[in-house]
Amino acid sequence: MNYDQFGGLTGTDLQGFHQGGDTELWKRLGSFVATVDGEDGPISGVRFAVWAPNAQQVQVTGDFNGWDAHDLALIPGTGVWGGFVPGAGEDALYKFRVRGVDGAWREKVDPMARFSEQAPTNASIVYESKYVWSDDEWIARREKSRAHAEPMSVYELHLGGWRPGKSYLQLADELVEYITWQGYTHVELMPVAEHPYAPSWGYQVTGYFSPTSRFGKPDDFRYLVDRLHQAGIGVILDWVPGHFPKDDWALGRFDGTALYEHADPRQGEHRDWGTYIFNYGRNEVKSFLVSNALYWINEFHIDGLRVDAVASMLYLDYSREEGEWVPNEYGGRENLEAIDFLRWVNLHLYERHPGVLMIAEESTSFPGVTKPVHEGGLGFGFKWNMGWMNDSLRYLELDPVYRQYEHNLITFAMVYAYSENFILPISHDEVVHGKGSMMQKVPQDDWRKFATLRAFYSFMWSFPGKQLIFMGSEFGSRPEFNEATGLEWWVSDLWGHRGLQQLFRDLNALYRANAPLFELDNSPEGFTWIRGDDAERNTLSWVRHDEAGNHVACITNFSPEPLTDLPIGLPEAGVWEEILNTDSAVYDGSGEFGNLGQVTAREQPWGHFPAQTNVTVPPLGAVWLRRQAGPATP
Known part of the structure; x- marks a missing residue:
């Protein structure tokens, strides 16, 4: 034949x-x-x-x-x-x-x-997709989007651990309903590419082009993404081009030689993770990886990729002692081939799909991560703000009596807030491996734990930058994340947990409805301190602004003492509506400390502001006040 x-x-x-x-x-x-x-x-x-x-x-x-x-x-x-x-x-x-x-x-x-x-x-x-998409309207809108000037609150989840046993098709109903109710703009999925070891959560990939069959077929995954898009929810996918596992049936030593990886273990192996490192200088490997990034966006309509472990790619001496790494051609520690690869993939994806999100999980101070490639940067759209995360969580874990001595932990991020385009992450990495859940991090009794978390998340949602939280944080999950058992959803009906979950719903709604909270995230013009140095009272206060002259004042009290008649300056005189009070009874707060729905600022200079007023801020609580240039919206 x-x-x-x-x-x-x-x-x-x-x-x-x-x-x-x-x-x-x-x-x-x-x-x-x-x-x-x-x-x-x-x-x-x-x-x-x-x-x-x-x-x-x-x-x-x-x-x-x-x-x-x-x-x-x-x-x-x-x-x-x-x-x-x-x-x-x-x-x-x-x-x-x-x-x-x-x-x-x-x-x-x-x-x-x-x-x-x-x-x-x-x-x-052998698989051939027969899926017919129904998200044309979403894709057209995405191509015209201005991500930096738009709201972005991201719900990070592990598909297998969110509600164990659910398929892509079942998640297309249940996840879409939940995210719509909570009001997040995006979901971020921990890796869905095929992986053999479930506790790796997908970060050790053996099938880069293959959505995991644990939850169904590839077209079932397409359906999940399509349904999310039709509900107005973007989909970000964790992508792992930094390393791959050594399973003898996968990529490693594919033809008996180091094909996808470096042969020299000083360049080709991550000893911490027991994995191989891609050889970014090899043309075929670059083609494989850039194609893989484009594949998820082209074939599955993914809206963005969060690139995992970027720091491990950028530095030749990452987690290595002296003599255990090979310098670059100039004698330096930067991995020039990986840098070129990252620039290439970012350039190509933004060119092919305007509006896509390229996000770096980069834990060092490497310069220009979100700077355009033509200006010498890596070309990412956003970077996870790991410094903000580490400092904020250290502050959160302190007993309130000691917070006044570590006030800089909660304010320092403003020093570099505009150096990159940041996402503020409270991710899965912060609630695993003995770190404790967010509930476990906060000291003292349950009342103070829940009150502190409500104050913290309102602080986070009002801080410059986009927001990301890991599943379960929104209702105060007590155990650490365990992919085998999933979330304890039953507690979300209990006191404290339910109030926190309701707060997240309202935070997302207020955030999306008020441009000052997101429009100028990457510009100093969008932020003015009221007081950043009030360490003695464990209090932070600032005003967020938008281009139209609207303002939202945000005051957070990390002390267990209520603040009554606290004097603050404001940019305009007149009535300021209280749009958030985390001590409200609807959030399982006391309902005792508020401003009766509004405060009135009088024309009287206060610091660098032309007006001032007095506010009540609940213990371990936060208050948001809104002043709009036009008619107020609910």
């Missing part, structure tokens, strides 16, 4: 891959249902293609041939082995058998597989 053994794939098709410029590699490598011309007419089957340049022989084996061997042929000059298998079809299970330069056979899953078996099995699965 004569037919095109490569199913139409040619060396010309692979030139961009070898030059590092092919950013749609999933259209060329992997498995594809195809029809080729035979002597007696069309022949249906599957075309397979895999990169293994140093292999002596490559075979494909699967349930279509009784797991026997079907030899693939080397496409001349490409390092890619390909073949067409008649009679194979969609949903077929398969693996590659690769005989390396050492003569040893290795059974490998397809690096480009678009669907995979659920662990502990790991075969790749």
Whole structure:
């Protein structure tokens, strides 16, 4: 039987891959249902293609041939082995058998597989999407968005731990309903790419192009994203280009050599994590990774990628002692190849999809993370503010009597607030591995724990920058995160927990309705201190502004003592509406300390303000006051 053994794939098709410029590699490598011309007419089957340049022989084996061997042929000059298998079809299970330069056979899953078996099995699965999207309106709006000047409150979650046992299709109902009720603008999903070890939470990826089959098929995941979009909710996905696991059936030593990774362990291994590091200087690896980033956005309509562990990519000496790393060509510690790769992926994605969000989890002071590439930066849109997170949580954990001595912890972030475009993260990393839940971090009894958390989150939602919290924080989950048991949803009906959950709903609604809280996040013109030095009373106060001249004054009291008749300055005289009081009974507060719905500022200079008034601020509580240029909105 004569037919095109490569199913139409040619060396010309692979030139961009070898030059590092092919950013749609999933259209060329992997498995594809195809029809080729035979002597007696069309022949249906599957075309397979895999990169293994140093292999002596490559075979494909699967349930279509009784797991026997079907030899693939080397496409001349490409390092890619390909073949067409008649009679194979969609949903077929398969693996590659690769005989390396050492003569040893290795059974490998397809690096480009678009669907995979659920662990502990790991075969790749031939899959063709048939999904028809219904989010055109969302995508059109996203392309015209101005993310930095728009509200962004992100709910981070682990799909398997949010409500264990739920499928993508079930989550499309339950998650959409919950996020809509709570009012977050985005969800951020911890990695959904296929991974064998559940406690890794998806951060050790073996199937970069394959949504995990734990919750259903790839088109089921598309449906979840589509439903979120139709509800007006953006979807950010955690992406892990910094390292990959050493499972012998996955990417590592794929053709018997260090193909995707560096051969030198001083460059190619993360000892802390027991993983390999990608070789960012290799064109084919760059093509693989940039294609993967674009794949999630093109094929699954993902709205943004949060790039995990960027610091580990930027520094050659990351978590290494002297003599355990290889300097760059200039003798420095910066990983120049990784920096070039990050710039390339950011440039390409923003060019292909205006409005997409590229977010760096970067824990150092590396300059210009969110600066444009043409200005010498890395080109990310946002950076997680890890300094704010660390300082704020240290302050939160102090007994109130000691907070006055560490006041700078809660104010220092304003010193560098405009150096990058920040997201304020209280993420999964802060409630695992013995760190304790947010409830456990706060000292003293439950009344003070809940009051302090309500004050803290209102402080966070009014601080310059976008916001992110991890699932369960919104109702005061007491245990640390455990992906195997999920969240204790039953407590959300109890005193304190329910009030906190209601506060988050109102915070999100107020945040989205009041432009001063988000429009000028990245400009000093959007923020004015009332008092940042009131350490003795553990109190912070500021005014947020928008371009139209509206104002929201935010006063937070981290002391257990109420503040009555606290004098503050304000930018305008007149009536200021009290739009938030975290001590309200609806939040399970005492309901005893407030301002009867409003305060009136009189024209009398106070500090650098032309007007002043007196406010009551509850113990371990916060008050927001609004002054609008036009008619007030509810």
